[in-house]
Amino acid sequence: MAVYIDSFPGREININGKPYLYFGGTSYLGLQDLPEFQELFIDNIRKYGTGYSASRKSNVRFPIFDDAENYLADLVGSERCITLSSGYLAGQFIAEYLQTKKYKAFYAPNTHSALLRNCTQHKNYVTYASLNIAVRNYLNGPNPKIPVLYLDAIDFSGGNYPNFESLKILPLKKMILVADDSHGIGIVGENGQGIFNTLQKLPIKTLFVCCSLGKGLGIQAGAVFGNSEDLSQLESAHLYVGSSPASPAAMATLVQADKLYNQRRSILRQNLGYFLKEVGSDVKFRHMEGHPTFSFQNELLVTHLEKHGIIITNFNYPNENSKITSRIVLSASHTIQDINTLCNTIKSFS
Template identity: 55%
Template sequence: MSHYIDTFPGRKIKLNGVSHLYFGGTSYLGLQTDDDFQNLFINNINKYGTNYGASRKSNIRLRVFDEAESYLANLVGSEGCITLSSGYLAGQFLAQALNTKQHHFFYAPNTHSALYQTIKKPYTTFAALNIAIHEHLASSKTTPIVFLDSIDFSGCNYPNFEALKVLPLEDVILVVDDSHGLGIVGENGGGVYSILSKLKIKELIVCGSLGKGFGVQAGAIFGTGERIHSLTETSFYGGASPATPAAMATLVEADIIYDIKRKRLQRNIDHFSRHLKKRKTFHFMKGHPAYTFSDVQLTEYLEANRIIVTSFPYPDESAPLMSRIVLSAAHKKKDIEHVLHCINILP
């Protein structure tokens, strides 16, 4: 059931005049309703304006973009980084740029639609994907490109990427959407780049949204210096408007806030995981705040107890129902205790 609201859904949400706890969405660090973060963003809007519609190739250039990209590259552990106006655009940019005669696309299970450029279906298993890649390498000189989501909510990839390791990675360009990992998992919220860079991959490219973990409307791509430079030379990059400079400045200046919020989120995750009795009801990953489930009745039961969770077909109406409890740094201990009580007393 869809609910229409008129304010940002923080730790609480009001439906038909009745207050509910909100355990959904992707505001993992609860930044969008945080006073300190908002004040920082507002100060940067006063400095940089509400929007910047010029090309990054313009003769007038704002330093803050380069500063933000250097900050992100250092955080993630990549040689280079470019930012765009959204994570979805970053994925589409990569898929378009890599869609050449020299490459052949493969999609791992549960790959997000942001990475699709051609009409293809993802492989249902990594075993089937592995066979297909080996057959391709034996019959073609084109380089296989494997697209996947780092956080696919099944626990198949992050944190250990065991299924991925069976692939012939030394012959593969790996493109990873880390939208649900950036700012949240990895050292200091650096995501999965440093984890995957330890594998023997022909080339690693990571992209994703900065909205979920960093609270700003923007996307980013991480990779080798050569790859990033080649992307900046395209008409796609030169023709697109960038993320707002106020968002980029806030990203660089909110380091202390991010650190505090990540620690608070981890405490919430630890508490929920430690006291959750019906663990087999959920799919979840260590250190990540999303707990996926398939029981429609659980969603209805939680709503009856004034708890709203994420539950809708994603990414379109023909897709399976996606239901999950999402913790955030904004949640208080009493909020989590209430959800735990409601779940743990079920037969």
């Protein structure tokens, strides 16, 4: 059931005058309602304005975009980075760039619609085994194009991140890989660098990584990572030239909040470790090592949590005909008392 709120959902939300603990959403570092982060953003709004509705190729330019892209490239370990106004646009940007007669698209299980140029014509493979057969059969056929594989790095099934074992059965040396790391950047990896370096170690022909910066890093923007040559070509694409960029105030906040990101990531990891210790192994969740999310399929548990004042992520995703997504999400905003309440409520479920 959908509920409507009139302020940002932090560690608590208020529904019809009643407070609930909130263990859902994607604000993993709890930045969007954090006063220190907000003040930094507000100061940058005063300098750069609330938005900038001009092309990045305009004759009047902000150097903060280059500063932010260099910061992000250094963070993930890529040669270059370019930013856009949203993560969804970043995915569509790459998909459009590779939608030519030179390439043949394939979609891994659970690939997000941000990477699909036409959702009605393209479908994900159900398993990597069937995907592997399809790719190899295609490459053995007459005049094959270069295969492009689209996937979500963190798809909440555990099939990709952290080890990407399923990818290793594919003929990666002959393939381009496009991975969406929206749920990883800022969160996983020692410094929140996400999965770029992990995938780069695989024998992939060409690697692109795209992502939203709104989940782990708390700003409304998207990014694409890859080699300098390909990203230079992307910068000349009409979609990039013709669209407005992310807010320069957001870009400045991204660069200046590095210390805050590290502090919040440390708190999140402490919360994650505490939850894993306290909840025990009796309750079966689908969990990926190092990620603060716990998925399950049990509507009775969802109802039990709600009766005890806890709201989690629970809705049909990605559309109304899909299975219900039920997910407990920890954030850096949660207190130890919050987590104790969650663990005790889970343990009381029978």
